[in-house]
Amino acid sequence: MKRMLQFLALISMIAFLAACGSDEEGSNAEDSTASEGGETYKIGATQIVEHPSLDRAYEGFQAALEEAGVNAEYDFQSAQNDQNNVKPISDGFVADGVDLIFANSTPSALGALQATSDIPILFTSVTDAVDAGLVPSMEEAGENITGVTDLHPDAIKETVDFIDAEFPDGSVGMVYNAGEQNSVKQVEEVKAAAEELGLTVVERTVANSAEVQQAATTLVGEADVFYIITDNTVVSALDSVVGVANDQDIPLIVGEPDSVEKGGFATFGIDYYTIGYRTGEMAAEILTGEKSPSEIAPEYPPEIQLFINKGAAEEQGVEWNEEWDDAAQFIETPK
Template sequence: MKKFLQLLAIITFIAILTACGSDSDNTVAESNEDATNSSKTEGETSSDGGETFTVGATQILEHPSLDKAYEGFQAAIKDAGLNVEYDFKSAQNDQNNVKTISDSFVADGVDLIFANSTPSALGALQATSDIPIVFTSVSDAVEAKLVPSMDQAGENITGNVDLHPDAISETVKFIDQYFPDSKVGMVYNAGEQNSVTQVDEVKKAAEDTSLEIVERTVANTAEVQQSVTTLVGEADVIYIITDNTVVSALDSVVGVANDQDIPLIVGEPDSLAKGGFATFGIDYYTLGYRTGEMAADILSGEKKVSEIPPEFPPEIKLFINKDAAEEQGIEWNSDWDESVVEAEK
């Protein structure tokens, strides 16, 4: 019996050792797993070992020009070899959404904000003075108080404007040359600072011409068609600047221009492709690409925001939609032959 009890004690002792060894192994495994998970949250890296950045991207609404600028921006980031995750949000042309989006980017601690339009850039700048901001598709960055001047970036903001200094003056000269003594109808959202600035520039450029400016203002896209319709019988030419609200409802403007044989001058090539007759414009993809290059320099640490002054688009040129000229009853001029571009079908 005594031997049996001794044998039982030995077996029990061995079982206890085995159990302790198993618990120890499990504890080490759990500890290693916790360490691994901890290292993942302490500084994100991509699958290729490079640092991953988060960019908050926002625009006032979605339409072709802004969309192309965003595509160009992303392409430049990719070409720079950076690993970037995008958090894209459209404000759907609602100023309340602009603030909400900007605040959410700050709360999430994004590494950089890409602000695609004047309202988006203003919202981002009001939300943060710490996170770098690069803007594009802004008509007048100085007037909007985004930057001190076109030679100097803000403390945490820089970017590219979409309005070439000569675009409006060249457009007004074009109208005065080929449609002299015309009343030029303009429809715009007076709540958009970039639009007010452009209309003021049009008025100034028209002072020494034969043209007269006729204005209509809207608050949203639903009002665009009615406002354009009120120009029928009063305006000889319609000139739509790069106003986000009106451009997003451009089909209704084109419809009136075509039905009433009114030449439709627009502010950028994408509106031309939608049915505008003529524009002195830029390429928004190229504009966005240049903004992406600026962002890449900032994210990589090669340059500080303050070291990158804002920029104008490099050049503008005349674009003509010949199909729209026919639709709007415009007599063709051979001067325009070299400026014809293919419109959307």
């Protein structure tokens, strides 16, 4: 009888230990499942101002990380088009110990680079990353910074050629903020291209968005065509330029498709969502440890094309060219 009781006790102990082992395995399985979600990275995202093009780039950036399976928490900060806000935003990201900074505009990228040499920085919506001092060349990234520019090498030339072909011997009116380095660079390129074709460029500079409408108005009578480049200050107040162009029958050429949607007539431009998305793909490689920023060369936008707003063309008195029917992608202004 005693041996029988010892045997039963042994059986009970074995069953108990087996159950414990099963529970431990289940616990380990749960831990494994929880870890499959991966680390959550903290990203500081900043842009000089909020307007459709920059917002689209930010959307593309987030989408690329999500599709790559990278978990991210974003701390978004807009400088509200005030250069004085750029440094505190970048310094705040560094103090918070973010894993990566997404700098969406030239001023934002410069501010981030001045704030840190350790945290990876991904830029986009930058016109000339080399001239701005962000990277040594378009074939070589910085130690902790790389990204995608928003100006295709042929965009300005194609646009000026378009103006010359459709509005020959015209004068081109430009409004821009001389405090934006990317804008100064673009205006210089426009003037060089225009000079080769015998076009005249008439300039007005502004310091803030409140001055844009008045600057555009003063060009009436001097400019046959408006050309608004990707200047953050002016684009944030583009409605006021569209109003002048529509009232005075002045064709409004712009720098990107979002401005066409807002009432510009035409552009040889890019989709900002696309460059943001590509920047997000780079960020995913960096955050997951596949590459360091210095191992990813900066890039130009992959392609440009002609975008036209038919409604804006009619509003601005543009004589329709049937060749545009096959050459352009058409965008409508939402009603």
